[in-house]
Every structure is written in C-alpha cells, then in structure tokens.
Amino acid sequence: MAVSPLVVVLGMITGLRRAAHWAAVVGAVLAALLIWWLPDFALPGDAAAGTAGGAGLLVLNAAAVMLPGVYLSQVLTRRAVHQSLQEWVRGLPLPVPATIALVVAGIAPTVEALTGFGVSLLVTVPVLLALAPPATALRQAMLGMNIMPWGTLGLATVIGAALTGTATAELGTRTAVTSALVFPLVTAWAALLARPRRPVRTAVVAAGAGGVLALGLLALNYVGTVQPAGVLAGLLTTAAGLALCAARRKRTGDNASGRLLPPRAVLSAYGLVLGGIALTRLARAAGAPALALHAGDVSFALLSSPGLPLLAAALILDRGRPHRQDARTALTRVGRPLLALTGFVALGRLMADSGMIGELGTAVAGAPPLVIALAAPALGMLSGFLTGSNVGGNALMMPLQERLAPDGAGLDTWFAALQNSAAGHTVFTSLPMIMLILAVAGDRAKSAGVTERGLLRFGLRVAAAVYAALAATAVVVVAVGGAG
Numbered sequence: 001m002a003v004s005p006l007v008v009v010l011g012m013i014t015g016l017r018r019a020a021h022w023a024a025v026v027g028a029v030l031a032a033l034l035i036w037w038l039p040d041f042a043l044p045g046d047a048a049a050g051t052a053g054g055a056g057l058l059v060l061n062a063a064a065v066m067l068p069g070v071y072l073s074q075v076l077t078r079r080a081v082h083q084s085l086q087e088w089v090r091g092l093p094l095p096v097p098a099t100i101a102l103v104v105a106g107i108a109p110t111v112e113a114l115t116g117f118g119v120s121l122l123v124t125v126p127v128l129l130a131l132a133p134p135a136t137a138l139r140q141a142m143l144g145m146n147i148m149p150w151g152t153l154g155l156a157t158v159i160g161a162a163l164t165g166t167a168t169a170e171l172g173t174r175t176a177v178t179s180a181l182v183f184p185l186v187t188a189w190a191a192l193l194a195r196p197r198r199p200v201r202t203a204v205v206a207a208g209a210g211g212v213l214a215l216g217l218l219a220l221n222y223v224g225t226v227q228p229a230g231v232l233a234g235l236l237t238t239a240a241g242l243a244l245c246a247a248r249r250k251r252t253g254d255n256a257s258g259r260l261l262p263p264r265a266v267l268s269a270y271g272l273v274l275g276g277i278a279l280t281r282l283a284r285a286a287g288a289p290a291l292a293l294h295a296g297d298v299s300f301a302l303l304s305s306p307g308l309p310l311l312a313a314a315l316i317l318d319r320g321r322p323h324r325q326d327a328r329t330a331l332t333r334v335g336r337p338l339l340a341l342t343g344f345v346a347l348g349r350l351m352a353d354s355g356m357i358g359e360l361g362t363a364v365a366g367a368p369p370l371v372i373a374l375a376a377p378a379l380g381m382l383s384g385f386l387t388g389s390n391v392g393g394n395a396l397m398m399p400l401q402e403r404l405a406p407d408g409a410g411l412d413t414w415f416a417a418l419q420n421s422a423a424g425h426t427v428f429t430s431l432p433m434i435m436l437i438l439a440v441a442g443d444r445a446k447s448a449g450v451t452e453r454g455l456l457r458f459g460l461r462v463a464a465a466v467y468a469a470l471a472a473t474a475v476v477v478v479a480v481g482g483a484g
Contacts (some may be wrong), residue, residue: 002041002351002357002359002360004034005027005030005034005351005356006027008023009347020386021339022391024341024343024346024387027347030447043290043354044331047138049351051057054295055349057162058159059341060300062338065310066337067330067331068307069115071314071326072115072273073119075317082122086121088262088263088266089123089127093260093305097191097205098206098245100190100193101190101205102204102209103128104146104191105121105213106234106237108145109147110234110238112145112151113152114270118145121145125141125440128141130408132194133448134376134441134447136194137192138445138455140193142434143186143189143213146428147424148423149390150229150230153227156170156393157171158421159395160472161417163243163394164412165478169226171417174414175221176217178470178473179421179424181469181473182214184207184214185210187209188202188204188206188207189204189465203211212240214236217229217233217352240389242345269317272317276308279305280304280308280309289303310336332343344393345395347396348395348396357399358403360400363402370475372404372406372478376419378424379401379419379473380423381426381470384430385463387423393419394423401416402415406478406481408476411481425470426466428462431452434452
C-alpha cells in the first residue's frame, strides 16, 4: 500500500503515456486517500499545516526561478543573443570533434545553467546540425543536457537541500563528486559520434574537457557558490578550450578566420545575471534582510533566490520595459512543469510525513549495503526519466533515498547527492526532452528519418553507461562510509 502511489505514477506515464503533471496530481490524490483511509498512514493534525506550508514554499522556491528564467530566455531569443552565440560557435577555428566537445562540456552547460528548461537546445541543435548529419547531431544535443543538477541556477540542488534539511553547499559538493565520472563520459561519447580519424586522441581530449567541467563544479560548490556554479564552470571549460585554441594558433602560425571571444551581446547578458547574483550576495553579507518565509522545515528567502537577478537582467536588456508577449509565453511554458512539480512535491511530502516512506525504508533496511548502493542510482534515474525533471525527480524520490542510506557517517547526504545526480543525468532520455529536441530540429529531423523511438533507444544506451558510473561511485561511498 505504501508503494502504490509510486506505482500509479509509473503506470500512468509509461503505460498510459499520460503527461507528468496529471500523473503527479493523481499520485498525490491517491496518497491523500490512503492517509484518510488507513490508520497506519495517518497524518497528525498538527503536522498537516506544516506539510502544506512546506510544500507551498518548495513550489514558491521553484516558481521564483522558473518564471524569471524562462522570461529571460524569451528576451534573449527576441534580442538575437542566442543567434549571436550560435554564429560565434560555428565560426570557431577548431576541428569538428573539438568543437563538439566544447559545445557539450562548455557552451551547453553554460546556457542551460543560466536559463533551464532545455533552452540550451535552441543554441546547440542548430550549431550541431551544421557540424554533423541530423541523426548524429541530435544525439550529441541530447548529451549536451548534462548539467541538470545545476540547471536553472542550481534549482534542483537547492530544492533537494530543502527537502533533506541539508546545507545547499554540502549537497552541491557531494553531488559534484557523485557526478564527476559522468561529465567526461558523455563528452567523450559525443565527440566519438563524429567518427574522428584519431578516436583515442579525440576521446582523451573530450574527456579532459568534461573533467575540467567536473573539477570546476567541485571547486565552486565547495566554496559555496552553488547557484551560479553551472554557469561559471561552463564558462571555465569554454575559456580553457579557447585558450588551447589560441595557443595552437600561435604555435602553428594559423591565421584562419574565426574570433575567439564571444560576442559582446552574449557577454553582457550573462554578465548581468552573474553580476546580479554577486550583488545579492554582497547585500546579504552586508546585513540586508533575507526577506524569508518559513513553514515547517522549509524556507524561502527572496534575497537569496536567483529569481531577482534573472528578472533584473531581463528588464535591463529591455531598458526597464516589461514585454507582455514574452511574459505570457513564459507563463504558458512554465504552467505544466510547475503543476507537475506541485504534484510531485505534494506526493513526496505526504508520503514522507505520513510514514509511507518510512515503511518503504524499513522494508529494504535488511538488504546488504551493496544491494542498496546499486539500487539508489537506479531509483534516482527512474525518477528523472518519469518526471522529465531533475526537480520533479528529487521531489518524488529524495525522501526515500535518505531512508535507504545504510548507517554510516553522512551516508544519508551522500544518497541525497546520488539521487540529485541520477535524476539530473537521466532527464535527457525523458520523452518531453526528446520531443523538444525534435521540435527544435524541425524538418531536418523528419527528412533524415530521426524518430522519437530512435533517440529514446540511444538515450537508454547512454543511460546504462551513466548508471555504471553512478553505481561505481555509490559502491565506493558505501564502502568508505561503512568503514568510517
């Protein structure tokens, strides 16, 4: 009975092919009915208000980033900032495999971390279609969707930390560790899809680019810069690639066309957001009130949210005049994901506070630690695939992952990090993301015979390799934690 809401969600999405937001709502309603019907899952009256308030603040945390982020992406598209970025990448004086590695490990993470919701595909799909046949380019674009734990300015990590009562920097740092093997893996895979003449050398160089991204994320999260970590790490990886390109030019005396510095419009737009985040941090450090709301164990601090810098950047780019059509489009695009997130948050909170998650945790508590370590990444990946969202996957599965953690020093936080990584790195295989990629490609995908089924099969193959990387990390974490 405790697992039935999760089974219903799984059946509705995979079997009945219903949208994630309807599955989430039905799952939450079923959990509420079980609480009303079964005394074992009764929700104490004094806990009900905290559950509702905590769920509301989690959704508010997400909405405060999602709406300004999508609005900013509309402004950037209308003002041709994305187009300028595309043209710059196409003109880089790099071999095709190196350009692909730079896109997957540098440019795509930067754009997706700033805006989220697959907006990076508006940049990467046209660029990759100019570098490779459609069937190859769209697979490479899927692999570029790898920054999800730090996408939309770290929203999934922030929500995950709120769900577990963990410091955001701690969860971000441990997520950077659990994701460390994934970034070199997907970057090398993307470069090898181009069938380079020197595959071993190409794989090493591409994996190095992914390694730079992973190390950048680890360092930034360790010092507490979690929300802009994806943007900054992507920029760091891009800068490293461009520096190598400049050194190669100087060594060979190659004066080929192609500017190395991004267009001014791109630098200005990204600088506005990062500058706004820096200003809010300085304001907090100077003693400005956080303007926080609290409910249960969840809080929302307006001055700590990246929503204000996102909105400010959009308004500055438009000289202080809001654009009504962009605002309406943002509301439309965010509506369904926000409804789905609300359902998954409500479902997760109801299951956790009523004891359903505890019942599931008790049921598997007797399993060997190795079995639990291998199961945790699989559960996280399932949640990302089902919901099509790192945030939604965390809301659905994060409380259970904490309960699954074997006894050990900080293993509950490590399992939360595994959930955050696994859900995020599986979103590219979800049907909503695949449909978005095909929509951006348009007639190029149709004429080349690229289908939803073909991309899904490719995504599942990559997901198997991602699972192997995450499972290896989980085994090491459990072994070290158990020994500690």
